[in-house]
Amino acid sequence: MVSDSFRASLTATKNMTRKTDAGKKLLAPLMVSLAICAAAGMNLSARAIETSPAATTAASGDSVLEPNNKTNDKERKEIEALLSSLETQWNAHDLDGVMSHYSEDYVNNDGLDKKAVASITKKFWSQYPDSKSSSKIKQVRIDGNFSTIESRDVASGTTERENADTGTKGELNSVSEGQVYLKKNGNNWKIIGDRIDYEKVRVSYGLARQLTANFSAPEQVKSGRQYSARVDISLPVGLTAIGSIMSQPLKYPQKADAAGEPKPRIIDGESLERVMSANTDNRNELLMATVGITNATRSHLMGITVVTRRLNVIPQTVDADEKTDIATRSEEDTQKNKADAKTEADNDKTGDASESGKSKSEEPGKGEKSQTTSTQEKKTETKTESSKSSKSKDKPKSEKKQNKSSTDGDKKKDGADSQ
Numbered sequence: 446m447v448s449d450s451f452r453a454s455l456t457a458t459k460n461m462t463r464k465t466d467a468g469k470k471l472l473a474p475l476m477v478s479l480a481i482c483a484a485a486g487m488n489l490s491a492r493a494i495e496t497s498p499a500a501t502t503a504a505s506g507d508s509v510l511e512p513n514n515k516t517n518d519k520e521r522k523e524i525e526a527l528l529s530s531l532e533t534q535w536n537a538h539d540l541d542g543v544m545s546h547y548s549e550d551y552v553n554n555d556g557l558d559k560k561a562v563a564s565i566t567k568k569f570w571s572q573y574p575d576s577k578s579s580s581k582i583k584q585v586r587i588d589g590n591f592s593t594i595e596s597r598d599v600a601s602g603t604t605e606r607e608n609a610d611t612g613t614k615g616e617l618n619s620v621s622e623g624q625v626y627l628k629k630n631g632n633n634w635k636i637i638g639d640r641i642d643y644e645k646v647r648v649s650y651g652l653a654r655q656l657t658a659n660f661s662a663p664e665q666v667k668s669g670r671q672y673s674a675r676v677d678i679s680l681p682v683g684l685t686a687i688g689s690i691m692s693q694p695l696k697y698p699q700k701a702d703a704a705g706e707p708k709p710r711i712i713d714g715e716s717l718e719r720v721m722s723a724n725t726d727n728r729n730e731l732l733m734a735t736v737g738i739t740n741a742t743r744s745h746l747m748g749i750t751v752v753t754r755r756l757n758v759i760p761q762t763v764d765a766d767e768k769t770d771i772a773t774r775s776e777e778d779t780q781k782n783k784a785d786a787k788t789e790a791d792n793d794k795t796g797d798a799s800e801s802g803k804s805k806s807e808e809p810g811k812g813e814k815s816q817t818t819s820t821q822e823k824k825t826e827t828k829t830e831s832s833k834s835s836k837s838k839d840k841p842k843s844e845k846k847q848n849k850s851s852t853d854g855d856k857k858k859d860g861a862d863s864q
Contacts, residue, residue: 548635576602610746611651619646653748675718676734688736694728
């Protein structure tokens with residue numbers, strides 16, 4: 446069975462850069478429906494509200510913690526028949542047949558109902574017309590009118606259209622693990638919910654079909670908390686790669702957010718990593734890594750691969766103040782770099798001002814010393830001017846003496862000549 450998220454990934458791949466559900470999950474031998482993404486919580490709710498007939502027939506005074514499946518041979522055969530029919534109908538792309546196994550009040554852990562699952566499944570089949578899935582049942586638990594099936598599911602397929610850049614169709618491969626929850630109404634078992642714990646989907650075009658790419662990230666994180674996602678690749682010699690990593694809350698209908706999509710980056714070495722914050726709406730997320738293979742000059746796209754994986758977001762149970770803090774943490778992380786940059790710029794300005802002031806007063810008292818020096822210089826200039834003035838006054842006196850001496854000398858000379 447294919448999960449909603451899986452279908453989403455498929456759509457994303459088809460568009461090459463668009464995300465679709467978080468990877469389709471196949472349910473136990475059934476592929477039972479695009480919904481293998483979820484509703485463990487729902488099953489627990491149902492059990493808490495409704496009383497199982499088995500609970501009233503327990504041995505006198507004994508507490509039964511584990512259901513005795515040996516006594517449920519009839520129910521087990523009924524469930525196995527349902528799962529087999531579901532997988533057959535899913536692989537035949539029989540939408541009515543598949544949806545007939547779903548309860549009207551079905552809902553999964555991504556919040557999708559029966560109508561949304563039907564729409565997603567139909568769209569997925571149109572994009573991957575030859576898609577097939579198979580499931581391996583890990584465990585079947587039967588407890589009265591309720592049953593839980595744990596399975597590992599794989600799916601494969603080919604895109605309907607070719608990619609314009611590579612001239613090839615995309616190859617789809619997916620793997621997921623989760624649970625499907627059943628409830629018996631009268632003589633029929635119906636799917637009331639499902640949950641996906643782990644899921645990866647990959648769609649590759651051109652040379653990327655031979656590319657080894659591993660997309661790693663946590664499977665679960667608390668709402669509002671930071672986490673990192675990383676893609677590692679092994680490139681053939683002579684080729685280069687560009688890529689991007691992004692996340693998107695899983696909800697239906699899935700809206701494309703071009704503004705939120707990061708620009709592709711050149712992948713230096715063989716890995717690309719990004720740190721992000723989980724959404725604060727308590728929604729599970731679809732993580733997607735897109736890697737494009739180009740020639741050495743990056744002038745021609747030779748292959749592209751889109752790898753998606755699920756991130757289950759756990760709600761925070763906190764008081765109002767802390768909840769507000771968590772809700773704003775993502776924005777604070779985003780603004781932190783801007784604030785740091787502004788602080789650094791302010792520090793630079795302050796540093797320049799300090800340097801300017803420092804050139805005027807290197808150390809305490811230096812300003813006073815400079816003022817004293819200036820005063821002394823003024824005094825020296827005044828004294829010099831006084832000295833010059835004094836010399837100017839003395840100069841006429843000297844000239845008078847010289848003139849007098851010259852006159853006396855002339856007189857003596859005249860007297861001598863006269864004698």
